[in-house]
Amino acid sequence: xxxxxxxxxxxxxxxxxKLHCDTEVREIYVEEAYRLISSSVIELKxxxxxxxxxxxxxEQVKINSNDLxxxxxxxxxxxxxxxxxxxxxxxxxxxxxxxxxxxxxxxFYAEKSLVEKVIDYLVLHEGVLFISDGIYFIHPNFDV
Numbered sequence: 720x721x722x723x724x725x726x727x728x729x730x731x732x733x734x735x736x737k738l739h740c741d742t743e744v745r746e747i748y749v750e751e752a753y754r755l756i757s758s759s760v761i762e763l764k765x766x767x768x769x770x771x772x773x774x775x776x777x778e779q780v781k782i783n784s785n786d787l788x789x790x791x792x793x794x795x796x797x798x799x800x801x802x803x804x805x806x807x808x809x810x811x812x813x814x815x816x817x818x819x820x821x822x823x824x825x826x827f828y829a830e831k832s833l834v835e836k837v838i839d840y841l842v843l844h845e846g847v848l849f850i851s852d853g854i855y856f857i858h859p860n861f862d863v
Contacts, residue, residue, distance in 0.1 A: 728752045770840040780836050790837045791847065793817075798848070798857055805853050810834050 731752035736744045767781040782790075790813070797812050798804060804812070813834050814827070821827050838855070841847040847861050 724756055728756050731755060770836050770844075780833070782833065782837065787837060787840075790834060791841060794834075794838060794841070795847070795857055795861075798855055803854055806835070806838060806855065809838060809855060 728749070729752075732744045732748045735748040735751055736742070739748075741748075766784055768784055768787055769779055770782050770787070771780040793813055793816060794809060797809055797816075801808075801812065810831060814821075814831060817830065818827075821830060838848065842850060842855075846858055848855050849858050850856075
């Protein structure tokens, strides 16, 4: 529970006291506020997202939402810091950044393929990126 949740619980407890025409906030109101806050707070879990962008792919490509967020942020950073990059340049720069984490050649090719698919997904489905003359740009409506 965050500080915001606690502040909300205080306001909700006070509102429940007013609702019952009570001048004091009693324990029962705090318990009810806690129950309401606890039931309304949902924890975001990293669900798998299907990034198989082409219908003719034999297998579905799924990625954890946290990994998608991490890769997206790195790609956006690369585009912002190095203007005029094509897809191959983006993939190469991304791989250079994470090459210390890759131990085998298989991991290298798997990560390369994944990043290519994420880039396609960001263009075709999310609208985060767009292409002009083979160069990738961040969409102006995307809040960085």
